[in-house]
Amino acid sequence: MRIGVVTFPGSLDDVDAARAVVRGGHDAVALWHGDADLRGVDAVVLPGGFSYGDYLRCGAISRFAPVMGRVVEEAGRGLPVLGICNGFQILCESHLLPGALIRNDHRKFVCRDQRVRIENNRTPWTSAYDQGAEITVVLKNGEGAYVADQPTLDRLEGEGRVVARYLEVNPNGSLHDIAGICNDRGNVVGLMPHPEHAVEDLCGPGTDGLGFFTSLVAALA
Known part of the structure; x- marks a missing residue:
């Protein structure tokens, strides 16, 4: 898969994401923010970093990048899209996902190994995990607090759309x-x-x- x-x-983790894609058994295809061409890929990853320097608001400028117009269009047709950290912020700013990411409640940047639980293994990005699997991955953010109004939170919980949840400590x-x-x-996601x-x-x-990337093998097949 491509x-x-x-x-x-300002992307920092695009090379890391591409390496993870390859480790997951796929071909990584470099896409540039200024091009409105997805080059026929089977899925898209929006990596972490500080796109456009996080000016105005994290992800607020990136949503207007030419590539995002195509990502939004193709996501509506079912294209798998994974936004990681800054990519998550971009997805919220692009209204592909509800809610927003705001400044950490302790007002400090956090970088740590973080335990999370997979709450939904029915997405193209999580099907390699068992439901309820507990994993350890890296967390690094300064504006990573997810917020939404209560009706949105109730809908996410009721529809099983919380994909992963922090364990042991809310960072x-x-x-x-x-x-x-x-x-x-x-x-x-x-x-x-x-x-x-x-x-x-x-x-x-x-x-x-690694399961976030190997999951696509079955999903796209």
Whole structure:
């Protein structure tokens, strides 16, 4: 499968995401923010970083990038899209996902190995995990607190659209300990922790994050 990884000005983890895609058994295809061409990819990853310097609001400028017009269009047709950290913020700003990511409640940047539980293994990005699987991945953010109004939170919980939830400690003040959510169709997933930093034993806290990329093999087949 061909998985596109978008690079925005200020992206930091696009190379890591591309490596994780390859480790997951796919071909990584570099996509540029200024091009409205997805090059026929089977899925898209929006990586972490500080797109456009996080000016105005995290992800607020990226939503207007030419590539995002196509991502929004194709996501509506079922294209699997994974937004990691800054990518999650971009998905919310693009209205592909509800809610928003705001400043951590303790007002400090956090970088740590984080335990999370997979709450929904029915998405194209999580099907390799058992329901309720507990994994350790990397978390690094300054504006990672997920917030939404109560009706939205009730809908996410009631429809099983919370994809991952923080365990042991809530590192940023996310409501309901939410670490990741999906759209109603399940093809668009936003995740604040970084699974691409946990795909090999040499670097990071093991390989628990690899499932986010191997899941696509079955989903796209």
